[in-house]
Amino acid sequence: MKLSQHLLTTAMIVLSALLVACNQQDKQQQVQHNPVAFHSADECHVCGMAITRFPGPKGQAINAQGKVKKFCSSAEMLNWWLQPENQVSASAIYVHDMSQGSWDKPDDGHLIEAQLAYYVVAPDMPGSMGTPIASFADQQAAELFAADRKTTVMNFSQLKDALLQQQLSSAAQHADHQHMNH
Template sequence: MFLIPTGGLRHLTAILLCLGLAACNEPAAEAPAGPVAFHPDDECHVCGMVISELPGPKGEAVEASGAVKKFCSVQEMFVWWLQPENRNLNVTLYVHDMTRSEWNHPDDRHLIDAKKAYYVVGSDLKGAMGVTLASFADRLAAEGMATARGGQVLRWDEIGLEQLQMMHTGNDGHAGHSGHGTAH
């Protein structure tokens, strides 16, 4: 049996108390904020267009504090994110999973982590900004769309400003908003 002298017990108690108080001052790791539903009056953070009036998957950047930046298309979200001043922000990015959504009315119940998604780049489907990226949680679904509607499947880290620029001006011959697109 090990005995601690009375004075030693007080010192040990004081040390443990100090360690406990020090742990209270440590900042808690903030959990990533979850996705936020789109509302009829939401405007795109980049272009100012009313998001709900436009087809195709949308994107959003949700800060740990709960502040949200919403985008009328996945392409607009990428353009915003790829700007150097935004790359170090503490945000979680979300996009619609088009495996479980209708093209003209993406379902906010199926927003997924943008960095884990598969993207079809260069399909014939139009979104808010003309040719757009289609986002999928499932690789096989993305490949199926690329086979049916054209384009190629890329991952998050394979998409840069160069790909976005070529996609935006290359497929339809002009840049700008197309307004609407249809999926069959």
């Protein structure tokens, strides 16, 4: 009887140690996923353009090994991320909080998780590739920005759906154009 009690106690100690080790490993992995600053030598992962030469929010994706892919705009990063293979390979994605810093020079100290941001499509603002999409940590800041543009605020899920719909519409237009030319 004492032997089984000793084995049970030992098993509980080992299990507790494993749980602590797993928790510490999770924290170490989270540290690897922190966003990094953009530098003048950085080039967009998709188009190869010099990222810091353009105004507006930027984006970055970080994989499980901590490798960072940087993008010249949040829109470029989000369109890249919509590809299923990129959703699997990118364990964390970040965008600038545009309520911090300026449109011409977003503040790299305020990169936020893309899935938690609020978005406003901003075709009237300068940017790099495609229509700029402003990102905000705070919904009220996003609503003020949207009100100035007479548009709406979207959360990540809504923006993802809108971008997918836009991609489908573009693909259908391309297919119609191809069909008409043959």
